[in-house]
Amino acid sequence: xxxxxxxxxxxxxxxxxxxxxxxxxxxxxxxxxxxxxxxxxxxxxxxxxxxxxxxxxxxxxxxxxxxxxxxxxxxxxxxxxxxxxxxxxxxxxxxxxxxxxxxxxxxxxxxxxxxxxxxxxxxxxxxxxxxxxxxxxxxxxxxxxxxxxxxxxxxxxxxxxxxxxxxxxxxxxxxxxxxxxxxxxxxxxxxxxxxxxxxxxxxxxxxxxxxxxxxxxxxxxxxxxxxxxxxxxxxxxxxxxxxxxxxxxxx
Numbered sequence: 562x563x564x565x566x567x568x569x570x571x572x573x574x575x576x577x578x579x580x581x582x583x584x585x586x587x588x589x590x591x592x593x594x595x596x597x598x599x600x601x602x603x604x605x606x607x608x609x610x611x612x613x614x615x616x617x618x619x620x621x622x623x624x625x626x627x628x629x630x631x632x633x634x635x636x637x638x639x640x641x642x643x644x645x646x647x648x649x650x651x652x653x654x655x656x657x658x659x660x661x662x663x664x665x666x667x668x669x670x671x672x673x674x675x676x677x678x679x680x681x682x683x684x685x686x687x688x689x690x691x692x693x694x695x696x697x698x699x700x701x702x703x704x705x706x707x708x709x710x711x712x713x714x715x716x717x718x719x720x721x722x723x724x725x726x727x728x729x730x731x732x733x734x735x736x737x738x739x740x741x742x743x744x745x746x747x748x749x750x751x752x753x754x755x756x757x758x759x760x761x762x763x764x765x766x767x768x769x770x771x772x773x774x775x776x777x778x779x780x781x782x783x784x785x786x787x788x789x790x791x792x793x794x795x796x797x798x799x800x801x802x803x804x805x806x807x808x809x810x811x812x
Contacts, residue, residue: 611731611739618782622719626655626812633805654717661716664695678715683708713751722748743771767792782809
């Protein structure tokens with residue numbers, strides 16, 4: 562017979578392990594940089610100049626190699642307790658090839674993930690946090706179909722969202738600063754697959770808000786900030802807010 566005291570001790574341990582898995586999974590959500598859907602008819606509320614600049618920046622990114630630096634933060638409440646993850650990383654994109662790194666540090670967990678495509682092969686590697694930095698082991702190859710199913714589109718385009726097919730509003734906020742409000746469900750149709758994978762869930766996270774702020778020099782994206790709200794399908798639904806900023810450099 563199982564001792565009742567033993568059961569009482571084991572249950573909190575199991576619950577803590579489940580929460581740590583969730584927190585690690587939440588932190589990997591920004592890692593995907595998916596592709597956009599084909600151009601769609603933009604609603605009347607979208608400013609023509611804002612759309613023209615977004616398309617111009619997107620086209621430039623497809624014809625030039627670029628690098629980004631990613632910084633961000635994810636905020637959530639888990640079992641009533643506040644939880645924050647600081648996220649960093651970046652991308653290197655050269656045509657169809659890429660290297661995409663996402664790293665995060667919190668009081669509870671530290672994680673690193675590197676996804677890449679080079680020489681016709683997709684691969685994924687996990688990082689181990691040592692002496693204040695992440696050290697990556699040997700990358701495991703993954704076929705294209707499995708990559709798309711687990712992570713969504715490869716991160717070779719300007720942003721991870723399907724912007725053109727999900728615009729709700731686009732406006733010029735200031736000189737060379739443009740703000741795009743997206744239909745969260747349509748914008749994250751492929752992007753949310755990574756959340757399902759890393760959380761180990763049957764369902765994807767549910768996004769309720771996505772807003773992008775583009776800073777441009779008139780031809781290229783200089784900085785893009787994404788503000789998200791989503792629910793992670795764990796423990797009855799964990800409400801999360803995230804902000805991610807990518808700084809762009811070009812060859």
